[in-house]
Structures are given as C-alpha cells and as structure tokens.
Amino acid sequence: MNKRIFHVLEFDKIISQLMEQAASSLGVEQARALLPSTDFDQVVKWQDETDEAFHILRLKGHIPLGGIVDIKPSVKRAAIGGMLNPQECLDIASTIYGGKQLKYFFDQLEDVEAPIMEELADQIVPLNELEREIKNCIDDHGHMMDGASDKLRGLRSKIRTNENRVRDKLDHITKSKSKMLSDAIITIRNDRYVLPVKQEYRSAVGGIVHDQSSSGATLFMEPQSVVEINNELQATKAEEKNEIERILRELSQRIADDEAFLMQNVDALSKLDFITARAKLSHQMKASRPTMNDHGMIKMKQARHPLIEPDEVVANDVELGEDFSAIVITGPNTGGKTVTLKMVGLCTLMAQSGLQVPALDGCQLAIFSNVFADIGDEQSIEQSLSTFSSHMTNIVDILGHFDSSSLLLFDELGAGTDPQEGAALAMSILDYVIEKGARVIATTHYPELKAYGYNREEVVNASVEFDVQTLKPTYRLLIGVPGRSNAFDISKRLGLSDQVIAKAKEQIGADSKSVENMIASLEDSRKKADADYEQAHNILEETAQLKRDLEKQWRQLEEQREAIYKKAEEKAEKAVAKAREEAETVVSELRNMKTETEWKEHEWIEAKKLLNEAQPDLSKKEKKKAPTIDEDKAKTLKPGDEVKLLTLDQKATVIEQTGKNEFQVQVGIMKMKAKRKDLLFVRRDEPKMEKPLATVRGAHYHVKPELDVRGERYEDALQQLEKYIDDALLAGYGKVSIIHGKGTGALRKGVRAFARKHSKIAGARDGGMNEGGLGVTVLELS
Structure with missing residues (x-):
C-alpha cells in the first residue's frame, strides 16, 4: 500500500492515538510499526484479537499490564557476557512479575471467551526463581541490599563502623578547634571526610588539603588523625564495589541462562499490550467491529470521522460495492464532502490494520489491495505547478497503479480548469476506473456530473445537505440525491432584489x-x-x-x-x-x-x-384424557387391570377372562362376571424395571454417569477422577459428566488437562445449557 495515503488520510494521527493507549514501550513500538494488511486471513485474525480484548475490557474493566518493560536489550547484553546494572536487573524482575500477574488474570478468566489472548498468556513462563534471586539482592529503588551476600553484609558493617570512627574524631576536632574552621560541619571531598579550615590555620590543623573555596579563604582538609581510618574506609568501599560487581555478574549469568524464556515472555507481553491498546482505542472512539469481506463492499451505519470531536462530528450512512461501485457527491463548499471522503478511506485503513471503526454494530468493510486519494489543494510552488496540474499529476500516478481491488478517492475531480472541459475529463476518468472494476468515491461542483449517475447503472449520486433557512450545511450525506447550487435561494435570503434574481434565472437554460x-x-x-x-x-x-x-x-x-x-x-x-x-x-x-x-x-x-x-386430586397437573368407548373396545384387558363397570358406575379389577368377550371382575368385596362392552379400561400397573447393572466378566459395577468433585482438594479430586474413569470404562459408558463448579477455575483446568493426557478420553467439552454450563465438563470415552 502506498505510503503517501497515510499522510493524506491522516492515518498517522490514528497511530499516535494508538501509541498513547499502550501500557509499555513494547506496545508503543508495535503500534508505531502498524501498517494495514491486504491479507484477508491476517486482517480477520487481527479483528478477532481486538474484539476479544474489547469484550474483556467491557466486562472486567481492565487488563493488568503494569510493571512491563522492554528488557530485550538488557537480556541480549547479558547473553553475550555483559554485566547488567541493578536497575536493569530490577526491570527484568518487574517484567517477570508483570507477566505472572497477566497469566494469572487469564487463568481466572471464565465468563469471557478469549482463546487467542489466552494462548498468548499460556506462552508466558513464570520464572519465579530468577525473580526471587533478583528481589533478594536489589531493593525497589535499584540499590544492592546488605543481604545480597554474607561478604557484602560484613563489608557494609565495617564501612559503617569506620565512618562512625571518622565522624567521632572530626566531631572532636570541630568542638576543640572551632575558631580555626570556617563552619562547624563535616563534609566530603574526593570521597573522603574533611573539615573546612581557615587558610591561616592550615598548619595548626595539619593534614591533607583536598580542595579550597573559590576565594581561597577556606581549605577542605583531611586531618592527619583520620587519614588512616579514611584509607581503611576507602579500601573497604573498593571491596564493597567488587562484591557488588560479583553479585551483578552472577545475576547477569542467571538472566543469560533464561534468555530464551525471557525473550518468549517479552514477545507474548508485547503482543498482549498491543492488542489491549487497540481495544482501548475502540472504547475511546466508541467503535465497533467491522465484518470484513474481499469483494469490495462497504456498508456503514452512522459512521463518524474518527479524528473529529464526538460532540461536533455528524454520523452518516455509507454504502458502496453492492448495488453500485461509484458514488459522485455534489454540494456546496464546506458542506462535508471532503470529510466524508476521508472518513471512508480512513475507516478502511483502520479496519485493515485490525482496528475497530466508529460506526454502529454490523458494519461491513472490504479489504482493498490499495487505497488511492487525490484530496485537497496540493499545489507545489517549487515545481511551479498550478492547482489543475497538481491534481492531474496525482491522478495520472493513480491511474497507472490501481487495479480492480483498489479504492479510489477523488476530491473535486476535474477542478481548476475550464468547467466544460473539466466536467468531460471527470466523466472520462470515472468511466475508465469503473470499467476496470475499482471502487470510486468522487466529489465535484460540475452540474454535468449530476446527471452522470442517472445514465450509468454502476454509479449513484449523493449530496451533502444544505439548510437554506440558516444558510449553513447540515453535513448529512444523502445517497441517491444530487446536490443543487442553492445560489438563488441564498442570494434572496441575503437581500438580493427579486428583480436581479428573476433576470438571472432567465439567463440559465431550460x-x-x-x-x-x-x-x-x-x-x-x-x-x-x-x-x-x-x-x-x-x-x-x-x-x-x-x-x-x-x-x-x-x-x-x-x-x-x-x-x-x-x-x-x-x-x-x-x-x-x-x-x-x-x-x-x-x-x-x-x-x-x-x-x-x-x-x-x-x-x-x-x-x-x-x-x-x-x-x-386438586393438582394442576394435566389429567390424561380418558379413552372413549370406541377406543377402549380395541384395548386388550389383562388380569390386574383397573376398569370401570359401566352398569354399576363403579371401579373394578379384572381377575380373569372367562369367555371370548366375558371377564370375571371384583368390585369391592364382590366378584362377578361382566361383558367386555360393559368394561371401560382405566389403568394398568406396569411392572417396575430395575436399572440394569453394568456387567464386566460377571462382576457388577454400580457407577453413576456423573462424578461430583466440588469442594474437593485439587489432588484428591484428580485421584477420584482417575478411579472414576476406570470404573466408567469398565461399565461401558460412552459419555460421563464431571461436576467441578465454576469457582476459581482450577478444577476445570485440571479436568481438561487430565482429559488431554488420558488415552481413553476422546474429547472434552463444557456442559450445555441443560447440563450445567461452565460448571460441568462432559468427557467422551472411547
């Protein structure tokens, strides 16, 4: 895609807004390098990523990305044997911790489906040991702690002891020889403790001069009595420095050992930060996910220009590529034609970059191989080009590079020259690009182009609305209606006489x-x-x-x-x-x-x-409809059936059949014979069937088709699960349900991990609406 279009459509401003949403320099770098893609599958994947993060932010309010730093340069330097400074080590520990927090966040995410981001989070390796070693040596301010090693603790203790000895001696001199000092303070010069001595008392104090004041009246002297202690102090500090360097080299080597894991973590964190930044930008713009297509169709409802303030922008509906492949927009200046042109082009670039667009849900955008635009007055003084020449230079370049899968945006096509020739040229250019199959949106002032759309099936007229009453544009786009000049109406409202207006109307043709x-x-x-x-x-x-x-x-x-x-x-x-x-x-x-x-x-x-x-029986349950006499005649009666003896209107029980159509029945305590036509079948007590037991080699297994492990400890639950699966397999079950509840999600993940490793489990899925939902995992046994 040509780079000039990014500047013309101000795509670089969108990138700047995206960079502001990134939580780390990792996300900033990814945002800075973002370019629209022309690969359909890639764009759809980017949109899936942004949509996942968008829903997480909507439901959870945030995605934890704190503490993440770009540690790649430090890790690479450690890998080639370099020694990292304490702050670099601390940044690595902070990034490890930030990665762990992010990983835990996605592990606990149950009510949002985010497979892409969860897969990235699974790539993060929690380097707990390395993080602990760094935190045990370096504090939150980047200083090496005394407890980093036993030797360092001893050296720090010795330093403090020597410093106290020096201070005690200098305090004694300060009190006893205060008249010889410019100020009764102890200061430091060249990393040694000194006193500010007046020039005239130099010999009286004695010692080494390390510095003097700008006037020369004060000498900063190290008294002889503390020289040896200062020497010992400096030697100890040198040992301390060597010990700190040794500890840093060990930490750098540990970091180098985990280089591959750290780089893998940084890569995953970088992508997660970038995806989250895109979702944050969507929330800021109140944008929605576009459905992408590869056949040049654009359909947006209430689309807004993303760089215009929400309280100022006017939303418009735009359609292109389904019923027509070109739109010709006419209307007055400052009416919003150019804004509409830029809005369509910019939303297209955003969508092809994986960004959501400011429009209502259900919008559709196409993936174009190239977006070309000739917008605005690009007259070049240095090249001595007129407005018309400047436009034509761009148009010639566009016509030499576009194809059938391109989107072309022309602002004031054919302007800057004779109106009649300009209109003819504009129509010829439009015919050429439409014939090649490209998608085109063009704006114009020429009245000849108002009838252009009516003569070609692939073209539709459009205009920006103008309110004659207020003499102001409404910025609303009207598809299917060409614009009109409104010159006479405007002139009349501004006070031009009716006589002049009438004369002007006579000058124009029929x-x-x-x-x-x-x-x-x-x-x-x-x-x-x-x-x-x-x-x-x-x-x-x-x-x-x-x-x-x-x-x-x-x-x-x-x-x-x-x-x-x-x-x-x-x-x-x-x-x-x-x-x-x-x-x-x-x-x-x-x-x-x-x-x-x-x-x-x-x-x-x-x-x-x-x-x-x-x-x-006053129950509301629906009563079974009693059979009619005709239906009942076909019913075969058996001993034990309950019937109704119609001649006595009493319930009876069939004892036995005594003839072809004769039965012996018992009514209360009486036994009597009755014809079949006088007996109405009521009900029959069906024998209760015992639930069969699963049998394997003569043994019976009482196994339920479900296992409830809610409330169990993780290890106990997995042990029960393992035994239960063995029993279920012996019982011949093809499918079982494991009830683990929602909770923290640990049992659910444990069951899924067990299912993946078990050779006899063909698959695992969440329970359906009637099976327990996310609180149940259904296992398919093979």
Whole structure:
C-alpha cells in the first residue's frame, strides 16, 4: 500500500492515538510499526484479537499490564557476557512479575471467551526463581541490599563502623578547634571526610588539603588523625564495589541462562499490550467491529470521522460495492464532502490494520489491495505547478497503479480548469476506473456530473445537505440525491432584489432549470420519506413496548392464579385430612362396639380404601384424557387391570377372562362376571424395571454417569477422577459428566488437562445449557 495515503488520510494521527493507549514501550513500538494488511486471513485474525480484548475490557474493566518493560536489550547484553546494572536487573524482575500477574488474570478468566489472548498468556513462563534471586539482592529503588551476600553484609558493617570512627574524631576536632574552621560541619571531598579550615590555620590543623573555596579563604582538609581510618574506609568501599560487581555478574549469568524464556515472555507481553491498546482505542472512539469481506463492499451505519470531536462530528450512512461501485457527491463548499471522503478511506485503513471503526454494530468493510486519494489543494510552488496540474499529476500516478481491488478517492475531480472541459475529463476518468472494476468515491461542483449517475447503472449520486433557512450545511450525506447550487435561494435570503434574481434565472437554460427542479423534488421526497420512516419507527417501538407490558401482566396473572389455586389445594387437603381423621375415629369406635362375627376384616380394609379414594386430586397437573368407548373396545384387558363397570358406575379389577368377550371382575368385596362392552379400561400397573447393572466378566459395577468433585482438594479430586474413569470404562459408558463448579477455575483446568493426557478420553467439552454450563465438563470415552 502506498505510503503517501497515510499522510493524506491522516492515518498517522490514528497511530499516535494508538501509541498513547499502550501500557509499555513494547506496545508503543508495535503500534508505531502498524501498517494495514491486504491479507484477508491476517486482517480477520487481527479483528478477532481486538474484539476479544474489547469484550474483556467491557466486562472486567481492565487488563493488568503494569510493571512491563522492554528488557530485550538488557537480556541480549547479558547473553553475550555483559554485566547488567541493578536497575536493569530490577526491570527484568518487574517484567517477570508483570507477566505472572497477566497469566494469572487469564487463568481466572471464565465468563469471557478469549482463546487467542489466552494462548498468548499460556506462552508466558513464570520464572519465579530468577525473580526471587533478583528481589533478594536489589531493593525497589535499584540499590544492592546488605543481604545480597554474607561478604557484602560484613563489608557494609565495617564501612559503617569506620565512618562512625571518622565522624567521632572530626566531631572532636570541630568542638576543640572551632575558631580555626570556617563552619562547624563535616563534609566530603574526593570521597573522603574533611573539615573546612581557615587558610591561616592550615598548619595548626595539619593534614591533607583536598580542595579550597573559590576565594581561597577556606581549605577542605583531611586531618592527619583520620587519614588512616579514611584509607581503611576507602579500601573497604573498593571491596564493597567488587562484591557488588560479583553479585551483578552472577545475576547477569542467571538472566543469560533464561534468555530464551525471557525473550518468549517479552514477545507474548508485547503482543498482549498491543492488542489491549487497540481495544482501548475502540472504547475511546466508541467503535465497533467491522465484518470484513474481499469483494469490495462497504456498508456503514452512522459512521463518524474518527479524528473529529464526538460532540461536533455528524454520523452518516455509507454504502458502496453492492448495488453500485461509484458514488459522485455534489454540494456546496464546506458542506462535508471532503470529510466524508476521508472518513471512508480512513475507516478502511483502520479496519485493515485490525482496528475497530466508529460506526454502529454490523458494519461491513472490504479489504482493498490499495487505497488511492487525490484530496485537497496540493499545489507545489517549487515545481511551479498550478492547482489543475497538481491534481492531474496525482491522478495520472493513480491511474497507472490501481487495479480492480483498489479504492479510489477523488476530491473535486476535474477542478481548476475550464468547467466544460473539466466536467468531460471527470466523466472520462470515472468511466475508465469503473470499467476496470475499482471502487470510486468522487466529489465535484460540475452540474454535468449530476446527471452522470442517472445514465450509468454502476454509479449513484449523493449530496451533502444544505439548510437554506440558516444558510449553513447540515453535513448529512444523502445517497441517491444530487446536490443543487442553492445560489438563488441564498442570494434572496441575503437581500438580493427579486428583480436581479428573476433576470438571472432567465439567463440559465431550460435543461438546467429542469434538473434543479428535479433535484428539489427529490430532496422534498427524501425529507418526507425520512419523516415517515421516523414516525413508523416510533409506532413500532410503542407497539413493541405495549407487547412487553401485556406479556408482563399476563405472567403476573398466571402467577396470581397459580398462587390462588395452590392455596385452595392446601385448604382442601387440610379439610380432607381432618375428615379422614374424624372418620377413622368413628370407625375405630364402631369396631370396638362390634364383635368379629359382625364385622369382617376385609370389610374394614375396603371401607378404609374407599375413604382414601374420597380425597380429591386438586393438582394442576394435566389429567390424561380418558379413552372413549370406541377406543377402549380395541384395548386388550389383562388380569390386574383397573376398569370401570359401566352398569354399576363403579371401579373394578379384572381377575380373569372367562369367555371370548366375558371377564370375571371384583368390585369391592364382590366378584362377578361382566361383558367386555360393559368394561371401560382405566389403568394398568406396569411392572417396575430395575436399572440394569453394568456387567464386566460377571462382576457388577454400580457407577453413576456423573462424578461430583466440588469442594474437593485439587489432588484428591484428580485421584477420584482417575478411579472414576476406570470404573466408567469398565461399565461401558460412552459419555460421563464431571461436576467441578465454576469457582476459581482450577478444577476445570485440571479436568481438561487430565482429559488431554488420558488415552481413553476422546474429547472434552463444557456442559450445555441443560447440563450445567461452565460448571460441568462432559468427557467422551472411547
């Protein structure tokens, strides 16, 4: 893609905004190097990455990227034997820690699907030992700590002791010879403790002169009594420096040993930071993901120029490449034609760079092999080119390099020369590029091009709206309506006399008048259609709201009816229970009053059964529809079937079949014969089937098709899982469910890892809506 287009469409400003969203210099460098791609699969992958990060930011609010530094130069220097300084080591430890935090964040991410970013996070190696070694030696300010080694601790202690000895001696001299000093302070020159001595007392104090004041009146002297201690102090400090260098060399070697892992971490962190920066820019622009295509179709709803302030920009709908391959936009200056042109081109470059575009959801953008633009007054004084020559130079270059998969943007095509020749040239250029199959958007002032779109199927007219009442453009793009000059209307509102305007109208031809009238009619029709659409949309919204309100009221009525029915059922059950209790009491008293000869035991049982059957079934459950007489005649009766004896209107039980159409039945305590036509089948007690046990080589395995490991420790859960899978395989199950819950996600990941390693597990997936969702993993056994 040509580099000039980035400057013309101000793509470099988008890159600058993207760089500001990066959390580290790693992301900044990736953003700076970003260029649009012409590879369809690559662009789709970039859009997938940005969309994943966008959803994570929307749901989680952030992606932790703190503490990450570009440590590649330091790691490379350590790998070739260089010694890193404490700050470089600390940056490496900070980056290791930042990588661990990011890895943990994605390990705990359960309610967002982000396979691309999770795969990148899995590449991060948590170098805990290296991080610990660096943190044990260097503090947060980049200073080597005393505990870095036993020798360093001893040397630091010796340094402090010698410093205290020097200070004590100098404090004594300061107090005893204060008159000889310019100031009663202890200072340092050449890393040695000295006193500010007056010039005239040099001999009285004695010692080594290290410096003097600018006036020469004060000498900074090291008294002889502290020279030896200072010497010892300097020697100890030299040892301290050597020990620090030794520790740094060891740390540098440890870093060199982990060079491959560190570089892998940096690469993953760099990509994650860059992806997150793209998503942050989308949130800032209130952008949405475009659906990419490779057949030159652009379809954007309420698209906005990304570099214009949100409270100033006007959103527009743009379509190109489906019903027509070229748009010719006409209208007044400062009406927004050029902004529309740049917006389409810039959104295309952004989409092909993996960035989301400021438009409503569902927008579609094409991947073009090249985007060309001739926009603005690019007159070159140095080259002595006129406006027309400058434009034509660019157009000639474009026509020499474009192809059928290019997007061409022409601003004021054919301007800067004789209007008649310019219009003819513009139409010829448009015909040429349209014939080659390219997608074109052009702006123009020429009235001849207003009729151009009506004569060619591949071209559509468009205009930017102008409010004659306010004499200001509305910046709204109207597809299908060419622009008109509005010169007479504007002049009249500005005060030009009607006589002059009428004379001017006489000067223009009939064709021009008819075209202007046609355009005015189209504008009126468009405005009326827009008003009708808005009214219809409002009515649809009101209807939808009314439907939602009615559904809500219906649900409330159903709930109330259910509550009333349940309350009545409970009340009826209590009444029946009370009646049974009272009846049983009465029967018990009667039984005590009668002898066994008068009351048979089976009579008491039958009476109690009839009492139980007297309880009404008030359940709301749907009753099974009783069979009709005709349907029942085809039913074969068997002993034990419950039937209804129609002649007595009583329930009975079939004992046996005594003839072709005759059965012996029992009604209460009575046995009698009845014809088949007098018996209505009620129900049959089906024998209960015992659940078969899985059998392997004569042994029975009582194995459920699911295992619940919620609340178990990680190791215990995996042990149970391993044994359970063995039992399930022996039982011959083809599929089992492992219930692990959502929680922190550790058990879920453990189950997935176990499934991948087990040779008898063919696959693993999350449970469906009716299987437990993300809290369950379903294993396919082979």
